[in-house]
Amino acid sequence: MIQRLLPFATLIILFAALCFVPNFLSETNLSSVIRQTAVINTMALGMTMVIITSGIDLSVGAILAMGGLLGAMAMEKGLPIPAGIATGIATGAFCGFLNGFLTTRLKINSFIVTLGTLGIIRGLTLVISNGLPVHQIPPGFSYLGEGTLIGVPFVLWLLLACGLLVHFLLEHTKLGRYGFAIGSNPDAAFYAGIPVAFHVTSIYAICGALTGLAGMIEASRLMTGQPTAGQGYELQAIAAVVIGGGSLRGGEGSVIGTLVGAFIMGLLANGSDLLGISPYWQQAIIGAIIILAVSVDELRKRSAV
C-alpha cells in the first residue's frame, strides 16, 4: 500500500522541492504547467484504457494532428466553434475505431497496427493540408486552451471531467471490467463469453475521441491547425501511464496513476526550464525516470500480496 502511493509521494516531493525555485509558485507559471500538461494528460487517459486491455496505440500523435487539423478546417469553413470541436473529437473517435477494428478483425498485434496507422494518418493529414497549417480560426476558440474559469485554467476543469469520465468507465461499467479481463487473460475473457472484439474496438474509439479533444486543445493553444503537431506525444502518453502504475502486460492501470504520471513529467519539464537545464538534458532525465518508476513498480508487484 505504501509503495502504491509512491507516484503520489514523488509528485508531492517534486512539488515541494520546486516551491524553492523562484517563480515556480507564480500564478502564470502554475497555470502554464497545467496548460502544457493538459494535452498529454487527455491523451494519456485514453491510452490508460488501451493499455489496460494489453494493447497500445502508437498513432495517438498522428490522430491528435488529424483531429486538430480537421476541427480547425471546419471552423475555417465557417462552422461554429462547438461544431469545430466536435469535428475534432469525432475525427479522433473514427481513427481510434479504425485502430480497434483492424486489431480485432485482422487479429494483428496492436503495436503493428498502430505503427501502420500512425504512418497512414500522419500522411493523410499532410495530404489534406498540403503540409500547411490552418490559421483562419475564430478568436473565441482560444478559450478552450487559454481561457480561465473561476480562477483556474479552463483545461483543468475539462481534464477533471475527462478524468472522472474515464475513471467511471473503468471502475463502474461493464466496458471497464471487461477491459481489465481482456488485458489480464484474453483467452479466459473469450471463454467467459465476453464480446471481446466489440469492447476492444470501443476502447480504442474512446481513446481516439480523447485524443481528438487533445488535438483541439493543442490547436486552441497554438491557434492553428498544425499538420505536424503531436510528434512524439505517443511516447509521452505511454510514459505517463507507465509511471502511474499501468502495465504493458495489461490488466493494470488507473486514472489517478496516469494523471500523477503526467504531472510528474510536466513538473520535471517545468522545473528544468526554470532552473535553466537544457531541453537536451530534460529528455535524458525523463527517460531515466521512466525506467526508475517501472522498476520500482515491478519490485512492489513481486513483493506484494
Next chain:
Amino acid sequence: MLLELKSVQKRFGGVTALRDGSLSVRAGEVHLLMGENGAGKSTLMKIVAGMQGLDSGEMLLRGQPVRFANPKEAAAAGIAMVHQESLLAPHLTVGENIFLGREDLAPFGVIRRSAIMERAARLIESHGFPLRADWRVEKLSPAGRQLVEICRAIASNASLLIFDEPTSSLSESETREVFQIVRTLKQQGAGVIYITHRLEELRTVGDHVTILRDGATVHSCPLADLSRSQLIQHMVGRDLGALYQREPIPPGKPLLELRHLQRAKILHDLSLTIRAGEIVGLAGLMGAGRTELCRAIFGIDPLDSGLILVDNQPLPLHSPRDAVSAGIALIPEDRQRTGLATQLPVGWNLTLSSLSAHSRFGILNSSLLAATESRFIDRLRIKTAGPTQKSVRLSGGNQQKIVIAKWVAQGARVFLFDEPTRGIDVGAKTEVFEVMDSLARDGAAILMVSSELPELIQIADRILVMRQGRIAGELPRHTTQEEIMALAAFEQEELSL
C-alpha cells in the same frame, strides 16, 4: 533422514500459508503429503524447491541446514519438482523443455539441439507417453504438459523428487506409468514426496504419510497405520461421513441435443441427448476427443457438419458468446489458461460472465455484485482472504471453485464440466458434487467429463464412453471401472494387434 523440515512458517502479507509445517523424508521412501485445498502443501514444497523463502523454521538436507535462494540452488542440491501448475516454456518443444537449463553445450554455448531431442525422445519412449519430442508445448493438453513436467523431473537425476499432484489430469494408463516411475525412483534410493487428492491411488505408491491442515502438520505416520476415514478426518478435521451419494431425479425434457456432429479427424458422427435434471458422465482415454467435444459444443472449434440444439432450438454456434447466450457453460480443464484471469481479484472472476445481470445500461451495480461475490465464496467455501484478493494467490483447488462459481452465478442451464474435480480435495469434491446435484435439481443438463472413473460412477446417471471421436457405448449408473475401460480401450488394442 534425507530431508527434514521443522516448524516452517510462511506468510504472504496478511495470509498465513504455513504456521507449523514439519516433514521428514527418508531416502528410498515415497512420502505422501496430504491436506485440503489451501492447506499449504504446495507452499511447503516450493520452499523445498527454492521457489519461495521461509519466514522461520528449519530445513535440513542430509542433516545439514540449508536455504535455497532460487530453484537453481535447489536443483544443484539434487531436488526436482513437478509443479501443480505448469511452469513450462510454451513456445519451446517438448524436448527443449525437458532439458531446459541443462542443455548439452558445444563450445561457445551453442546448444546441441539434435542430441537433446534424441535423449528426450528416448526418455518419452521408454515410458510410453503419448508425446513427441518435437511437439510444441503450447499445443499440449494439461495432461500432456503434466507428462512433460514429469519427464523433466526424472531427467534431472535428482535424489529428492517432489510430485505436486502429478496425476490430476492424467487418465488411467498414464497414471499407472507414473506409479511405475515412482517405484523405480524409490528402488534407486531416491526420496519421493507425493501430493495428491486422489485417495484411491495412495495405497499403490505410498509408504509414509504426512497430513497438513490449515498450514500446520497435524499427523505423520506409516500409511498402513491409517484407514481411509481416519485419513480424511485428519485432513478436514471433522468426520465427512459416507461417500457422497447422489439420488438421481426423473429426467425432464431434452435440453441439449447433439445430432451427427462431424469434425475432420476429431469427431465422427457424434450424437447424444441430455435431459433436464440429468448428469451424464463422459469417459474415455486421453485423446478420445472429450475436450474437443466440449469445445465444439461451446462454439470454440468450428464443426464441419451436424446440429446442436438447446431446448429444441438449433444454435448458430460461432463463438462462446453464442453458447453463453443459449445458456451453455464450459468449465474448462485448463483453468489457468482459459478459466481464470489470474491477475484479477477473486470477485471479478466470479462475476465475469454475469456482469450483464449485475448492471443496467452497462453501469455496474456494485452492491449487487458484492452480494453475489460473498454468496458464492460462502456457497462453494472458497478459501480466500476476500473478494479483492488476486485469484493467482489462491490454492489450485480454490481457483477451480471460482471457475465453477462463475457459471453458476451466470445462470446457465447446460453445463459442460471438463475434469471438474481436478486438484480438488475430498471435502471440496463433495461440495462440487452437491453444486452439480442442485443444478440438476433446478433443471440443468450436465455433461461431466472425467478421467476419475470412481467419481463418474458415483455421480453420473449414465456414462457415455468416447473412443476416437465416437460414442463407443453407454453404460448405466453403478457400472464398473472395468466395463468403462473395456469400452474406452477396445479399438486401440484391436489396432495394435
